[in-house]
Amino acid sequence: MKTRREDSENRGDIQELVVRGMNPAAGSDVGPATGGERMGNNNNRRNNGHLIVLHVPVLGIIVFLTVYMLLLRTFQQPRDPIFLLSPGHHPYQYKFTTQKGTDFYVKSGRFEQAYPPDSPQRAKLEAQVETNYVSTCAHLCKIEVLGFREGHYSKMPYCALLKRYMAVG
Known part of the structure; x- marks a missing residue:
């Protein structure tokens, strides 16, 4: 021990x-x-x-x-966008048109209070709407061109919309 x-x-x-x-x-x-x-x-x-x-x-x-x-x-992150380009979703029921003629839909009836016409916020939102519209049309036009080359499509409506939009702008 x-x-x-x-x-x-x-x-x-x-x-x-x-x-x-x-x-x-x-x-x-x-x-x-x-x-x-x-x-x-x-x-x-x-x-x-x-x-x-x-x-x-x-x-x-x-x-x-x-x-x-x-x-x-x-x-x-916000769950719902401020606007949609198509009226397919139920809450987006109020239709507005940009200065270039692009339609968009909003959810709230108070949209004009939050984004008054001729305000910088409204101009920025309309620029986003137009950018979204051109991007969507360009993507769908590419798909139509590929389908037209392979003989799947005979008409190309999104390419026509894109040409018309570019001619206006």
Whole structure:
């Protein structure tokens, strides 16, 4: 059996090993038999004789907050657009026309209060409507051209709409 004195000396040795960055379970690496400090397995926790503290909880919190912010941003985006180009959806029942003659539909009867005619907000919205319209017509025209080349389509109405729109603008 160990005496109290031997036990306290042993605890002092363990504390010294921990302070120096060594694994206390591995025993002392310094001595005549080993030729000095151990050169091999450092367990990736020791750097120049100092203990490296791993901040796993902090890393977990950072990852959690990043994921939380991404989810929050995803759900904050507006679910319904301000306008649609076709009246197919039930709430979009109020029809308006841009200065170039493109029809669009909005949901709210208060649209003219929120976007008064000749206001910068209305001009910006009408520019978005026209950009959307041209983009949709161009995409459908490309499909029609491919179908026309393969003999599937004999008429190309979206290409005609796009040509007419470009002639006006």
